[in-house]
Amino acid sequence: MTQSPGGFAGRVLRVDLSSGKVSREDTAEKYGDVLGGTGIGYRVLFDEVPAGTGPFDPANKLVFATGALAGTGVPCNGRTAVTAVFPTVWPAPLAGSGHMGGQFAAKLKYAGYDALILEGRADKPVWLFIRDGRVELRDASRLWGGGIRRATLEISQEMGPDCVVAAIGQAGERLAPLAIVANSVSHSAGGVGGVMGSKNLKAVGVQGSGSLRIAGPRDEWERLIKHHLSLLGANNQHVVPAFPSPESEYYNPGSRWVGEPGRRWGAADPPVEITGSILDLNRIAYRSNSAAFFLGEQAWRHTVRGNGCTACPIRCHTVVKMPSVAAKYGIKEVGQNTCVGLVFGRAFFRNMPGGNKGLGSLEACMVGMHLADDYGLWCNYGQLQRDFVKLYSDGTLKARLPAKEYASYDWDKYDAGDPAFLFDLIPRLSERQGELGQVMSQGTAGLFRHWGLKEEDWKRDHSTLYWKMGHPKHHANEDDGQCGVLINTQYNRDAQCHSHTNFVRNGLPIEEQKRLAGGIWGSPDSVDAVGDYRPMNVHKARRARWSLVRKELHDSLGLCNWMGPWVASPLKEQGYRGDDSLESKLFSLATGRATSREELDLMGERIFTLHRALTIRDMGTLAMREKHDLTPDWLYEDKHGQQPFTQGTIRMDRADIATALDMFYGVMGWDKASGAPTRETYARLGLDGAASALERLNLLPGDGNEPGK
Amino acid sequence: MKRFCGTGPIVEAADRCGLGGELSRRGFLVFSAGALASMAALGAARVWGAGAPLVILENPQGLLFADPARCVGCQRCELACTEFNDAVAAPSLSRIKISRNLNFGPAGPSGAPLLGAYGNGLVVQGLCRQCPHPVPCATACPQDAIVEDKATGARVVDEARCVGCRLCQRACPYAMMVFDEGKGKASKCFLCQGRPRCVEACPAQALRYAPWRDLTRESPALAAVSVIPPEKAGACAECHVPARNTPVKERPRSGS
Numbered sequence: 026m027t028q029s030p031g032g033f034a035g036r037v038l039r040v041d042l043s044s045g046k047v048s049r050e051d052t053a054e055k056y057g058d059v060l061g062g063t064g065i066g067y068r069v070l071f072d073e074v075p076a077g078t079g080p081f082d083p084a085n086k087l088v089f090a091t092g093a094l095a096g097t098g099v100p101c102n103g104r105t106a107v108t109a110v111f112p113t114v115w116p117a118p119l120a121g122s123g124h125m126g127g128q129f130a131a132k133l134k135y136a137g138y139d140a141l142i143l144e145g146r147a148d149k150p151v152w153l154f155i156r157d158g159r160v161e162l163r164d165a166s167r168l169w170g171g172g173i174r175r176a177t178l179e180i181s182q183e184m185g186p187d188c189v190v191a192a193i194g195q196a197g198e199r200l201a202p203l204a205i206v207a208n209s210v211s212h213s214a215g216g217v218g219g220v221m222g223s224k225n226l227k228a229v230g231v232q233g234s235g236s237l238r239i240a241g242p243r244d245e246w247e248r249l250i251k252h253h254l255s256l257l258g259a260n261n262q263h264v265v266p267a268f269p270s271p272e273s274e275y276y277n278p279g280s281r282w283v284g285e286p287g288r289r290w291g292a293a294d295p296p297v298e299i300t301g302s303i304l305d306l307n308r309i310a311y312r313s314n315s316a317a318f319f320l321g322e323q324a325w326r327h328t329v330r331g332n333g334c335t336a337c338p339i340r341c342h343t344v345v346k347m348p349s350v351a352a353k354y355g356i357k358e359v360g361q362n363t364c365v366g367l368v369f370g371r372a373f374f375r376n377m378p379g380g381n382k383g384l385g386s387l388e389a390c391m392v393g394m395h396l397a398d399d400y401g402l403w404c405n406y407g408q409l410q411r412d413f414v415k416l417y418s419d420g421t422l423k424a425r426l427p428a429k430e431y432a433s434y435d436w437d438k439y440d441a442g443d444p445a446f447l448f449d450l451i452p453r454l455s456e457r458q459g460e461l462g463q464v465m466s467q468g469t470a471g472l473f474r475h476w477g478l479k480e481e482d483w484k485r486d487h488s489t490l491y492w493k494m495g496h497p498k499h500h501a502n503e504d505d506g507q508c509g510v511l512i513n514t515q516y517n518r519d520a521q522c523h524s525h526t527n528f529v530r531n532g533l534p535i536e537e538q539k540r541l542a543g544g545i546w547g548s549p550d551s552v553d554a555v556g557d558y559r560p561m562n563v564h565k566a567r568r569a570r571w572s573l574v575r576k577e578l579h580d581s582l583g584l585c586n587w588m589g590p591w592v593a594s595p596l597k598e599q600g601y602r603g604d605d606s607l608e609s610k611l612f613s614l615a616t617g618r619a620t621s622r623e624e625l626d627l628m629g630e631r632i633f634t635l636h637r638a639l640t641i642r643d644m645g646t647l648a649m650r651e652k653h654d655l656t657p658d659w660l661y662e663d664k665h666g667q668q669p670f671t672q673g674t675i676r677m678d679r680a681d682i683a684t685a686l687d688m689f690y691g692v693m694g695w696d697k698a699s700g701a702p703t704r705e706t707y708a709r710l711g712l713d714g715a716a717s718a719l720e721r722l723n724l725l726p727g728d729g730n731e732p733g734k
Numbered sequence: 735m736k737r738f739c740g741t742g743p744i745v746e747a748a749d750r751c752g753l754g755g756e757l758s759r760r761g762f763l764v765f766s767a768g769a770l771a772s773m774a775a776l777g778a779a780r781v782w783g784a785g786a787p788l789v790i791l792e793n794p795q796g797l798l799f800a801d802p803a804r805c806v807g808c809q810r811c812e813l814a815c816t817e818f819n820d821a822v823a824a825p826s827l828s829r830i831k832i833s834r835n836l837n838f839g840p841a842g843p844s845g846a847p848l849l850g851a852y853g854n855g856l857v858v859q860g861l862c863r864q865c866p867h868p869v870p871c872a873t874a875c876p877q878d879a880i881v882e883d884k885a886t887g888a889r890v891v892d893e894a895r896c897v898g899c900r901l902c903q904r905a906c907p908y909a910m911m912v913f914d915e916g917k918g919k920a921s922k923c924f925l926c927q928g929r930p931r932c933v934e935a936c937p938a939q940a941l942r943y944a945p946w947r948d949l950t951r952e953s954p955a956l957a958a959v960s961v962i963p964p965e966k967a968g969a970c971a972e973c974h975v976p977a978r979n980t981p982v983k984e985r986p987r988s989g990s
Contacts, residue, residue, distance in 0.1 A: 029822075096823055097813065097817065097823040098810060098813035098814060098817045098823060098935070128833075128836070131809075131825075135824070135825070135826065174852070177852070178843050178852070181837065181838065181843040182843045182844055186834055186835070186837055186838045186842040186843050186850075187833040187834045187836065187837065209837075209851060210851045210852060233826075234826040234915070235824065235826070236816070236822035236823065236824035236826075236827060236916075237822060237823040237824065238821065238822050239817055239821045239822060239823065243817075243818060243819075243821045246817060246818070246821070247817070247818045250817075254937075290803075293803040293804075294803055294856075295803060297803055297804055306937070307934075307936055307937060307938070307939045308937070308938070308939060309937040310806045310808070310937040310938035311938065329854075329855040329856075330803070330804070330805070330806055330807075330855060330938075331806045331938075332806060332807055332851065332855070333806070333807075333808065334808075335808070335809055336808060336809060336810055336813055337808055338808060338810060338937030340806045340808070344851075344855040346854075346855070359853075359854055359855050361851070361855070
């Protein structure tokens with residue numbers, strides 16, 4: 026393998042599945058201005074995939090891209106962005122990214138590649154073999170029709186135990202829009218599994234033996250890594266523990282820092298007691314336990330250990346062992362996942378015996394993970410389950426499905442909260458059996474498209490958490506008032522941004538947060554207490570911009586936006602300050618290219634704005650404000666009739682959100698009427714090429730191009 | 735009892751320790767542990783002079799121990815090993831081995847029952863045992879490039895002497911030698927001069943640096959290729975003789 030230029034592996038691999046042609050590009054030369062990750066993804070889509078391309082057309086491209094910091098010892102790296110024309114967007118497909126952790130990003134880089142671009146369509150099922158410089162398409166006919174775990178095992182036999190396999194299951198093969206590609210047991214990117222299936226590509230197996238050079242001085246690198254570690258809290262960068270501790274000035278029961286001394290990983294052998302200082306850098310892995318956070322205290326007893334991505338000390342995936350599920354359902358007694366993946370099974374049910382944190386619930390979670398992560402079904406951030414509950418409860422399923430099909434499901438089991446129901450449901454959804462499987466595997470868009478259900482009904486119903494364009498909210502007003510709302514207007518899928526929520530939910534009292542916010546965003550008014558919102562101001566717009574820019578930066582550096590940025594810390598002696606320049610310091614030392622915070626943020630803004638340009642091009646309209654940056658009606662209601670800007674409600678005010686959009690467009694340098702970036706803004710960000718392309722399509726604001734045109 | 739009249743590095747070393755007069759084949763073996771300790775105390779293993787075959791290395795002072803139940807599979811130890819020592823991120827070059835056991839455990843994807851993320855969740859760390867004499871990697875090296883680190887007694891590769899023949903890699907029963915294809919040099923765990931970076935890097939306290947003891951008799955080992963360069967074989971044969979009660983059939987020496 027050639028010497029890494031520092032941080033980056035140096036090459037992008039391109040595989041044309043139609044012809045079998047394999048080529049390589051120089052990362053810096055071709056993609057130097059967009060870093061990596063989503064930056065490369067959006068660039069490839071903008072330059073190479075014409076507007077109107079369908080998600081399952083051979084002309085769609087699938088870009089697995091990571092970044093300069095993936096595969097290094099930087100905490101919380103390990104992310105791969107998988108970008109393509111995304112299949113779950115309503116009413117028409119648009120660009121989107123799924124993001125996966127695990128070991129794929131690191132291994133791809135050790136093999137010598139910062140990204141993998143897949144194009145065309147193989148004429149029969151294949152899998153892609155990548156071992157350093159050797160790249161081959163191999164026959165996947167014996168794997169086709171099988172699950173992700175079998176594909177992983179058989180490919181690992183051919184490539185070696187430490188290869189990484191990113192594979193699709195039956196859902197992806199059958200072009201379900203709700204399909205994942207997954208690596209390392211439980212690390213998945215949603216929505217792109219069907220795109221992979223449409224290319225007849227079952228899996229990508231990667232084995233890499235190379236090195237990534239750290240360009241800066243070794244001792245400085247070691248100091249910087251330790252500095253970064255010292256700023257870490259728990260999952261979601263919660264910097265305050267959930268329990269009182271003599272070592273912490275504050276505690277907050279909502280915190281994901283649940284690893285209280287005295288707890289134990291009860292299913293470890295022998296059990297592992299959590300002891301000692303909660304601030305010890307050699308005990309960071311004990312701070313987070315997603316199973317305990319999401320499934321209740323009982324989960325500690327079943328915890329084997331924490332797991333997660335390469336080099337991340339925050340183990341947000343929990344390995345859970347439940348011999349009872351092996352006895353009752355014949356599945357493996359050990360499972361692992363995090364967040365919505367962890368509760369995939371339970372979330373289908375309206376009622377669980379013993380409640381959401383009871384034993385039955387835990388078993389439903391085990392069954393759900395076992396099935397979904399093998400069949401490769403995506404939940405669209407829980408929307409699949411919420412839609413299922415809604416449609417069953419209001420009688421739609423009974424009304425819409427053929428009587429024979431409806432009767433083929435054991436609804437008594439469902440009503441009883443019996444996890445066995447999932448063995449019927451999840452495979453049939455994944456394999457798209459019957460009308461239920463056909464329609465619901467398309468996501469919420471499928472309900473509108475095939476059953477003629479009205480999007481307005483979802484937008485009115487707060488219980489669906491539906492936001493817009495086929496996708497739910499993702500850390501919106503319930504966490505962060507107008508800032509959360511703005512962020513949720515910007516993407517073509519759910520927002521996938523955590524920069525904002527990782528700050529406002531970090532557990533510090535609002536006074537401390539406001540003090541920190543004054544230093545970072547120029548005013549303490551850039552932050553409100555959760556559920557005690559004040560009318561919009563420009564500082565919040567600046568914080569929304571910062572959040573989005575950092576999100577794209579992280580997705581393009583290979584860093585985790587579920588953990589970063591790290592602008593607050595558990596360090597009382599530092600006034601709980603984190604480090605707003607951390608990403609640029611890491612990038613500078615890894616690559617040897619001295620890059621300031623402002624310079625790196627500019628690249629993040631360029632990437633984010635390229636996504637905007639791509640969306641404008643593919644929607645064929647400048648009218649982003651009117652047609653894209655939408656909010657659901659439930660946002661403006663409160664079930665108790667409480668007024669906006671009163672303590673205790675997350676209700677927003679329409680006029681105030683209009684102001685918020687004005688201010689946000691203002692700080693972005695976008696035209697306020699349309700919500701489209703101006704020519705000057707494209708030029709400031711080095712996106713003249715995109716501006717010219719849009720100008721040819723009459724999609725630049727000004728020059729007589731009115732919004733709505 | 736037949737007096738041992740041979741010459742060679744062992745006798746030379748024993749002489750320097752004041753033990754030479756008492757030395758017999760069996761006598762040496764009887765109190766070999768004491769003799770080795772005495773020689774070690776005197777640094778005898780290094781007194782043979784340049785060019786002489788190296789046979790005995792002192793036991794190290796410390797050793798890495800690992801608790802698989804605590805391992806969270808993050809590979810921070812592997813990355814600390816190569817980044818803070820070599821300024822590269824490269825698990826393939828790490829002297830502690832996590833990646834290879836991460837998914838399926840030491841038995842790999844063909845074996846059952848499975849450990850690792852696809853099995854029962856347990857990650858077994860791969861660690862250098864810093865073997866006692868005879869040290870397989872050091873014995874195998876025709877260049878005597880695997881020597882003791884002065885500070886810790888760790889067995890370390892002297893890059894200046896290593897010629898990249900890979901015999902050490904074949905000799906290690908624990909597959910703990912690493913080989914840098916770029917440099918054409920072998921490497922192995924050298925305990926970071928007494929401050930192992932892997933231990934510092936572990937976020938779950940799964941690793942520790944503790945006083946040495948002999949782990950080679952209890953850890954399951956691979957069947958390694960037994961490699962002894964001819965110039966060393968003679969020296970080995972001076973000590974590694976039949977046990978007290980085992981009759982030995984005399985074999986005619988070649989050429990006699």
